[in-house]
Amino acid sequence: MKDFYSMYSHEFLRVATCVPSTEVADPDFAVEETLRLAKLGSDDGCAVMLFPELGLSSYAIDDLLLQDALLDAVEAAIGKMIEASKDLYPVLAIGAPLRCEGRLYNSAVIIHGGSILGVVPKSYLPNYREFYERRYFSPGAGVSGASISVAGQRAPYGTDLLFRSEGGVPFTFHVEICEDFWVPLPPSTRAAMAGAEVLLNLSASNITIGKAETRRMLCASQSARTVSAYAYSAAGPGESTTDLAWDGHAAVFEYGDLLAETERFPTSGTFAAADVDLGRLRQERMRLNSFGDNSRAELDHADPFRILTFKLDQPSSSVPLRRRIERFPYVPSNPGRLREDCYEAYNIQVQGLAKRLLATGVRHPVIGVSGGLDSTQALIVAARAMDMIGRDRKDIRAYTLPGFATSDTTKGNAWTLIRSLGVTGEEIDIRPAARQMLADLGHPFGAGEPVYDVTFENVQAGLRTDYLFRIANQVGGLVVGTGDLSELGLGWCTYGVGDHMSHYNVNASVPKTLIQHLIRFVAHSGDVTRETAEVLEAILATEISPELVPPDEEGTLQSTQDIVGPYALQDFNLFYLTRYGYRPSKIAFLSYSAWRDAATGAWPADIPEDEKRAYSLAEIRHWLEIFLRRFFASQFKRSTLPNGPKISSGGSLSPRGDWRAPSDSSAKVWLAELQENVPLE
Ligand SMILES: Nc1ncnc2c1ncn2[C@@H]1O[C@H](COP(=O)(O)OP(=O)(O)OC[C@H]2O[C@@H]([n+]3cccc(C(=O)O)c3)[C@H](O)[C@@H]2O)[C@@H](O)[C@H]1O
Ligand SMILES: Nc1ncnc2c1ncn2[C@@H]1O[C@H](COP(=O)(O)OP(=O)(O)OP(=O)(O)O)[C@@H](O)[C@H]1O
Numbered sequence: 012m013k014d015f016y017s018m019y020s021h022e023f024l025r026v027a028t029c030v031p032s033t034e035v036a037d038p039d040f041a042v043e044e045t046l047r048l049a050k051l052g053s054d055d056g057c058a059v060m061l062f063p064e065l066g067l068s069s070y071a072i073d074d075l076l077l078q079d080a081l082l083d084a085v086e087a088a089i090g091k092m093i094e095a096s097k098d099l100y101p102v103l104a105i106g107a108p109l110r111c112e113g114r115l116y117n118s119a120v121i122i123h124g125g126s127i128l129g130v131v132p133k134s135y136l137p138n139y140r141e142f143y144e145r146r147y148f149s150p151g152a153g154v155s156g157a158s159i160s161v162a163g164q165r166a167p168y169g170t171d172l173l174f175r176s177e178g179g180v181p182f183t184f185h186v187e188i189c190e191d192f193w194v195p196l197p198p199s200t201r202a203a204m205a206g207a208e209v210l211l212n213l214s215a216s217n218i219t220i221g222k223a224e225t226r227r228m229l230c231a232s233q234s235a236r237t238v239s240a241y242a243y244s245a246a247g248p249g250e251s252t253t254d255l256a257w258d259g260h261a262a263v264f265e266y267g268d269l270l271a272e273t274e275r276f277p278t279s280g281t282f283a284a285a286d287v288d289l290g291r292l293r294q295e296r297m298r299l300n301s302f303g304d305n306s307r308a309e310l311d312h313a314d315p316f317r318i319l320t321f322k323l324d325q326p327s328s329s330v331p332l333r334r335r336i337e338r339f340p341y342v343p344s345n346p347g348r349l350r351e352d353c354y355e356a357y358n359i360q361v362q363g364l365a366k367r368l369l370a371t372g373v374r375h376p377v378i379g380v381s382g383g384l385d386s387t388q389a390l391i392v393a394a395r396a397m398d399m400i401g402r403d404r405k406d407i408r409a410y411t412l413p414g415f416a417t418s419d420t421t422k423g424n425a426w427t428l429i430r431s432l433g434v435t436g437e438e439i440d441i442r443p444a445a446r447q448m449l450a451d452l453g454h455p456f457g458a459g460e461p462v463y464d465v466t467f468e469n470v471q472a473g474l475r476t477d478y479l480f481r482i483a484n485q486v487g488g489l490v491v492g493t494g495d496l497s498e499l500g501l502g503w504c505t506y507g508v509g510d511h512m513s514h515y516n517v518n519a520s521v522p523k524t525l526i527q528h529l530i531r532f533v534a535h536s537g538d539v540t541r542e543t544a545e546v547l548e549a550i551l552a553t554e555i556s557p558e559l560v561p562p563d564e565e566g567t568l569q570s571t572q573d574i575v576g577p578y579a580l581q582d583f584n585l586f587y588l589t590r591y592g593y594r595p596s597k598i599a600f601l602s603y604s605a606w607r608d609a610a611t612g613a614w615p616a617d618i619p620e621d622e623k624r625a626y627s628l629a630e631i632r633h634w635l636e637i638f639l640r641r642f643f644a645s646q647f648k649r650s651t652l653p654n655g656p657k658i659s660s661g662g663s664l665s666p667r668g669d670w671r672a673p674s675d676s677s678a679k680v681w682l683a684e685l686q687e688n689v690p691l692e
């Protein structure tokens with residue numbers, strides 16, 4: 012079994028971007044400081060370490076760059092770096108002014124395992140405003156197929172280089188230098204198209220007001236467009252302040268997300284390390300067919316890259332993941348982000364239903380209201396949609412349909428909600444019809460025996476649906492569906508003649524872990540009366556139960572989460588399986604990273620204190636196995652879903668939305684992967 016607890020077993024790569032302190036034109040000092048940081052990074056399990064542009068000479072030294080003594084000292088410094096770093100783990104990218112065939116180039120030297128893998132010159136030299144780089148350097152753009160002698164080694168030289176690890180940690184990276192990514196078409200764009208997942212930028216960007224935000228924007232957009240990790244370093248303390256200042260702003264972005272950033276204006280050398288998810292980038296590139304199409308269109312006419320291989324294996328000891336994984340992939344812990352998500356989700360639901368009501372001209376939304384979370388949210392959405400299209404809320408027909416296990420509490424909440432929202436409420440007791448049906452079926456319950464099996468459950472769910480559809484025929488109505496995304500993922504609904512079916516389902520793309528926040532959002536929105544807000548709080552406090560089976564002798568209710576697993580874990584599993592296609596072992600590893608300790612990491616607002624709990628790896632593995640079994644076995648339910656709007660990325664299981672799969676496959680391959688790669692403890 013691979014080392015489950017090491018992030019390197021799960022396609023993560025630790026990338027560090029460094030801001031060494033420097034002395035003006037002092038290569039010996041630079042080597043010492045670079046090595047100091049490289050050793051720290053090596054001990055920290057970093058696979059790649061990036062240093063600033065012209066780091067070995069320092070950047071802002073103007074005409075000193077053309078001094079032989081300095082250039083000789085830089086080359087000697089590279090020799091020392093190679094020797095002293097040969098036993099370190101990471102690949103190092105170091106900036107230096109280098110001579111090649113009589114010209115001087117602003118270059119990046121890539122060092123690993125005691126040799127130079129290659130050297131990359133800067134393509135685009137800034138010569139405007141405060142920059143005078145063309146006074147000293149030749150542009151590297153177009154230099155390809157060349158080689159260079161540095162510190163007694165001969166190495167490939169050019170802007171046509173990609174560096175590829177073919178060891179146990181496979182990845183490909185590219186190198187560009189500062190201004191290269193301030194141009195319309197950075198060299199890293201084509202490199203990403205040619206397969207580089209990690210893009211390095213050695214920079215020496217002086218600071219002026221507002222520039223840090225511009226750098227973030229450039230890094231975020233370059234990483235998002237190229238579906239890559241973009242690591243950016245910068246010159247910092249000790250650079251010459253003759254005319255400029257340096258804030259040592261280094262950062263790592265992945266696919267638009269900021270993963271790590273140094274504290275700016277440091278007084279000593281520092282670095283920021285980020286755990287890049289190479290698996291996410293590979294998955295995303297594989298499924299974005301436009302990425303591949305655009306790459307082919309571009310690369311067919313471009314000069315090919317030279318691929319320089321090296322071998323990087325996993326570090327000898329386990330490297331735990333440090334990247335923070337959100338416990339709830341559908342519910343951000345950032346309160347502002349969560350508010351924005353709820354605003355969008357709620358409005359998408361409302362817009363979806365409003366359009367269907369307008370298009371059909373149907374007057375009466377018909378909805379079964381249980382007093383549980385899902386039907387509450389659906390009823391609120393229906394009321395808002397009617398307001399939006401200028402119809403009377405009274406035209407909404409809300410039904411409580413009590414069965415054998417409906418409690419007074421949920422029924423009471425349903426009625427309070429119906430009244431406070433000002434919709435038309437009615438009640439139909441489904442028990443006589445259910446008794447009749449069970450008796451007709453010869454089910455023991457028909458003869459009074461307390462047998463509570465799936466038939467007993469589904470007869471009730473089915474009759475409710477039957478009533479709602481026939482009411483729709485009778486009044487000229489449209490049945491609003493309430494089943495949520497998590498239930499669809501788990502197959503936790505009654506197929507066809509059951510809560511699986513409706514005329515339009517506003518909740519089909521809303522995960523259970525988000526619904527409570529949506530309801531809270533509405534309760535606090537000022538959109539509803541105080542009475543409604545109070546009943547919403549009461550509904551939020553009720554245990555999730557289908558109420559299909561009567562309580563046992565001790566009064567214990569049928570609890571959904573005891574059967575299908577905690578929605579917190581199952582929503583996590585659903586997201587990573589469908590959105591990213593990760594292996595079960597990686598999902599378990601991420602879940603373990605997110606859930607193993609209740610005290611670390613932020614929780615979303617309003618999660619009750621008693622729900623802030625941890626899960627052990629054994630629990631995570633157990634419920635993931637249940638999830639896989641249920642998910643595969645219930646695909647037939649998802650293949651036949653009613654219409655409903657897609658709400659979030661990774662949040663649609665409709666075959667017309669974002670999940671198409673056969674209804675006759677099995678979980679065999681996924682279960683085998685889980686069993687093989689996830690330890691029991
Ligand atoms: N691949 C496939 N293609 C076509 N048909 C397939 C199939 N796999 C099973 N089937 C058939 O489907 C039927 C089983 O599906 P189904 O009738 O839905 O029944 P089933 O999935 O066994 O049961 C539904 C479960 O959902 C629970 N539920 C229902 C309603 C609401 C809620 C809630 O909390 O919101 C929960 C309920 O307590 C029950 O445990 C069987 O007859 C089986 O033969
Ligand atoms: N007593 C009831 N009265 C009216 N409708 C009901 C009742 N029980 C269930 N339903 C309808 O069936 C749907 C599924 O109900 P169930 O309680 O089994 O699951 P749920 O996912 O917990 O939904 P909810 O959170 O709305 O209760 C509900 O959303 C509702 O539309």
Ligand SMILES: NC(=O)CC[C@H](N)C(=O)O
Pocket residue numbers: 064137142188189190191193214215216217
């Ligand atoms: N060294 C450089 O190439 C600096 C130029 C770049 N536009 C910056 O200000 O960061």
